[in-house]
Amino acid sequence: MNQASFPPVDEQVALLERGAVDLIDTEQLREKLQRSIKTGTPLTVKTGFDPSAPDLHLGHSVLLRKMKHFQDLGHRVIFLIGSFTGMIGDPTGKKATRPQLDREEILTNQKTYERQVFKILDKETTVIDYNDRWLGKLGSDGLVKLAGRYTLARMMERDDFRKRFRDNQPISIHELLYPLLQGYDSIALQADVELGGTDQLVNLLVGRDLMKEQGMEPQVVLTVPLLVGLDGVEKMSKSTGNAIGLEEEPTEIFGKTMSIPDDLMWDWYLLLTDTPEDEIEEKRRQVAAGDLTAKAAKQQLARRLTARYHSDSDAQYALEEFERVFAQGGAPDDTATMAARPDEPLTKLLVRTKLATSNKEAHRLVTQGAVSIDGERASDPFAPLESRSAPYLIKVGKRRFVRLEVS
C-alpha cells in the first residue's frame, strides 16, 4: 500500500481552522498531523449525524464542508449515522425530551441522507458507518460499566440539563446516557478528531474524557458555528422556515440567498464558500466604501451557492431570472398558463389559479393594489377579463404570476 502524502502542517491547520468555533486543542492537532505526515497515515475523522433529519439544508452543509476539508487534505472521514443513538434522542439544546424513532424510520432516513450528503462529500472516500454496529453489542453489562465511568455531577454541568432540572422539567435517564454512548463511538472508531456543531461541544468533550480513561489518546474536538438562517436571527432550521434545502431549485436557492440581511452575507461567504478569507475581507471593505454594492456582493454569493448545488449555467439563469423578475418586474420563464372564461370575476379567478387562498384575500389584494393585469394595476375586484386570443399576464405581489387564456 502506498503511503499517502499530506500538505505541510501549517497549511492544513489554516484550512481546518477556517470558520471553526472551538478547537481543542490546536497543539494536539498539530502533533497528530505531524505524526500523520511522518507515518503516511491519514487521521480518522468522525462526525455523528442524527438520523431524524433527512432534509439537509445549508446549515448542515457547514459541518459537511468541514468534513470535506479533511477529505481534501487526504484524511479518512467517517460519516457516522446514529442508528442506535437516534432511538434515544439527543437532549442537546432541547427543552423537552425528543421523540424516539423506530428502526424503520431510521432506515428510510438513511437513504435520503446519503443522496444529499454526497453533494458535498466525496463518495469514493467517505466511510459511512452505523453506531448500532457496536452499541447494539454493548449489552446491559457493558452499558452499566460505561455509565460507571462518569458521574451525575459532571453530567449536570451541562447547561441544558441544569436548566431543565432547576425548572422541574423532566429529564429521562436515557438522555444522560446519550453523551456516554456518543463518546463510546469515538472509542470504537479510534477517532483522532471529532467534528460537530458548536452546540455539540459538551458531548464531544465527554468523548475525550472517556478515551483518556480508556488509556487512549483523546480525540481532538473541532466545532463549527450554527449557520444563521434567512431571517438573520435564528439558526437555520427547517421548522423555523428560514432554511435553504440542499435539494431546492436553482431559482429558489438564488432568490432566498438574496433575501438574507446584507450583514449576514459575510458569514455565509466564510462558512459556505471557499472564497479566501482575505478576498472576503476585501469585498467587505469595498461594500463599506461604496465601491461595490451590497446587492452585487450578495448576487455573487447567491450565484456561487446556486452553482455549487446545481450548475454554472443554472446559476447564471437564476441570476438573469432574478433580475428580470425583481429589477425589471417581468415574468419568469416558467410562468404557468391557465384557462379562464370571460364571465369569471377577478376574485374568483385569483382563487382558482391559487394566486390567493380565499375570496376574502383576493378582494383584499386587489384593494391593496397588489394585482396587475398586463402590467396595469387592477382596481375592480369583480371585473371579468374579456375574451381575446393572446393570454393575459396576471401578477400578484412581487413574485406570483400566472398567464391566463380567456376564451
Add this chain to the structure above:
RNA sequence: GGAGGUGUGGCCGAGUGGUCAAAGGCAGCAGACUGUAAAUCUGCCGGGCAACGCCCUACGGUGGUUCAAAUCCAUCCACCUCCA
C-alpha cells in the same frame, strides 16, 4: 390517593357576562421606497356574499344558565404544580 392550576387565532400572549372576529408581540401578505425576496415606513392579516355593509363559523370537547357567554355552571379530555 389528595389539593390546586392551566388550555384563546400559525406561534407567544391579554381578555372574567354585552362596546369581541377577540388588545399587544412575532411570523406572514401587500403598498411605498430601494441596488435586493435587504433595511425602513404604512396598511392588511377566520370565511362567504357583485361587498365600505350583511351573514356564517371560532376562544380544549360536550351540555346547561342567560335576552346575551371566550367570560358563569356541570361534565369530559389534555397538560402542569404541590402534598402523600
